[in-house]
Amino acid sequence: MYLARYLLILFLFLISRNLNAQINSSAPSLLNQKSVQLNVGTQGIGAEFAYGILPELSLRGGFNFIPFKANDVFKVSGFNSTSNLSADFYNVHELADYVPIKKATWFRLVGGFGYFFKAKGDLRIIPSDDYKYGDLVLTDDQIGYVDLNVNWKGIAPYLGVAFAHTFPQNRFNVNFDLGTYYLSKPKADITGTGLLEGNSSQTPQFQSNIKDYRSLPIVQVNFSYKL
Amino acid sequence: MFTIKKLQMGLIMLTLAACTKPTENIKIVVDTDVIKYTALINVTDGENGNPAPANATITLSGAAAQDIYELSGNKEIKLSSGIVTIGLRPTIAPTADQPINVNVEINAPGYNKEARQVIFKAENKQQVVNIQLTKIGSTTPPIVTPPPPVYNNVALTFTGRCPNRTDLEIRPSVYVYFKKSGSNAAFQYLGYMDKGKISTNLLEQNGTYEFQIVYGAETYRVTQKIDQTNYNLTIDMPAACNF
Structure with missing residues (x-):
């Protein structure tokens, strides 16, 4: 616990020093600069290659993926159940970083597109009690389960801001992204098995509930190495 | 700075x-x-076709009796409106070579005892067994109910409602009876509703009907005027809401 706390403090110190140094420095032209960076954040982990195409504009392309699994994060009221949640988001993206204020080159506007070749969330709800039907105790197969599936696969525009320079002034820096992908309209469905087979009738309601879930917020730390 | 503020607002709006x-x-x-x-047992007064008296009892016997449950899964078998649906425990099933038999006996004060053998066959998952009671000493032959007239097809979708559980919805598989609303005639057999759906040609356009199901020793009814070919009907089924 103490080790984790010390590591966190050291990490924050390094980041703040790095950011401070970059903020205080004069702005170099981005033109023809190159870097590679590894990142970690709300869209998982990934890597990017960045290249300056104008003095105040650079492009970066890369990929990110986040396979996520969790149990019992979702409860249905009045219905004792366990749940298995899995989310898979895999994207390739192309972003443009623009420095809008010459005196604040540490600040960038970021826009672009990602193609999510996999972007889905699956939730399986399984009754957890020994459910009785009258005097009959039902087996797991007889009861069945309910699957809720959502798929956002497709092209998604990205808009955000970034802090600290894209290209390290020395060899290495840490910079940050804050923004959101606007995902394609989700396709949602519910399927069931056993006694819960009829839950597919709830698909239109689920689709309606989920239709506005199109924002994928991005909070991301980039570890950049200048080439 | 104005650009940053606009961006922040945009991001917040997208998330919200x-x-x-x-x-x-x-x-x-x-x-x-x-x-x-399953087998629906429909016990009527043979003299007038009305449901068996409320104090009529049903008794099962035979080797398979221990494997018989009421449609709602209860071991206790009781008539309601003269009707009960019995069925085999889900872990057993008849085969082509070995049907499963159970003896059904109906007793009602003032009526002769009636007994039937119900045979569950592999190829026949649903069946209706009509039993007419005759009064002790009566020589009147049991009435013969003519088959109902045939009309165009109407599709009905029933949804079972749980009055105390708004988060639950029931898709009933149960035998359905019907009669014209306001009529003194007895309910007649409409058909078997599979997972809430039944299609029938026994309903007249512009007629108003009462539909009846018996489940868990309770009788549930709903009324609907028929002037279309598809209906979604909601029927209270509290006995099915103990899931």
Whole structure:
């Protein structure tokens, strides 16, 4: 616990020093600069290659993926159940970083597109009690389960801001992204098995509930190495 | 700075756009077809076709009697409106070579005892067994109810409602009876509703009908005027809501 706390403090110190140094420095032209960076954040982990195409504009392309699994994060009221949640988001993206204020080159506007070749969330709800039907105790197969599936696969525009320079002034820096992908309209469905087979009738309601879930917020730390 | 503020606002708006809970207004739909091999026992007063008297009792005997349950899964078998649906425990099933038999005996004060053998066959998951009671000493032959007239097809979809569980919805698999609303005639057999759906040609356009189901020793009814070819009907089924 103490080790984790010390590591966190050291990490924050390094980041703040790095950011401070970059903020205080004069702005170099981005033109023809190159870097590679590894990142970690709300869209998982990934890597990017960045290249300056104008003095105040650079492009970066890369990929990110986040396979996520969790149990019992979702409860249905009045219905004792366990749940298995899995989310898979895999994207390739192309972003443009623009420095809008010459005196604040540490600040960038970021826009672009990602193609999510996999972007889905699956939730399986399984009754957890020994459910009785009258005097009959039902087996797991007889009861069945309910699957809720959502798929956002497709092209998604990205808009955000970034802090600290894209290209390290020395060899290495840490910079940050804050923004959101606007995902394609989700396709949602519910399927069931056993006694819960009829839950597919709830698909239109689920689709309606989920239709506005199109924002994928991005909070991301980039570890950049200048080439 | 103005650009940054505009961007921040944009990001907040995008995130807040997704504010409906994903499971809002979603119900858990539960089927009742746990018991696959069923037999509806319909006991009537042979003199007038009305349901058996309320104090009529049903007794099962035979080797398979221990494997017989009421449609709702209860071991206790009782008549309601002269009707009960019995069925085999879901872990057993008849085969082509070995049907499963059970003896049914009906007793009612003032009436002769009636007995039938109900045979569950592999190829016949649903069956209706009509038993007419005759009064002790009566020589009147049992009435013969003519078959109902035939009309165009009407599709009915029944949804079982749980008065105390708004998060639950029932998709009943049960035998349905019907009669014209306001009529003194006895309910007649309409058909077997599979997972809430039944299609029938026994309903007249512009007629108003009462539909009746018996489940868990309770009788449930709903009324509907027929002037279309498809209907969604909701019927209270509290006996099916103990899931």
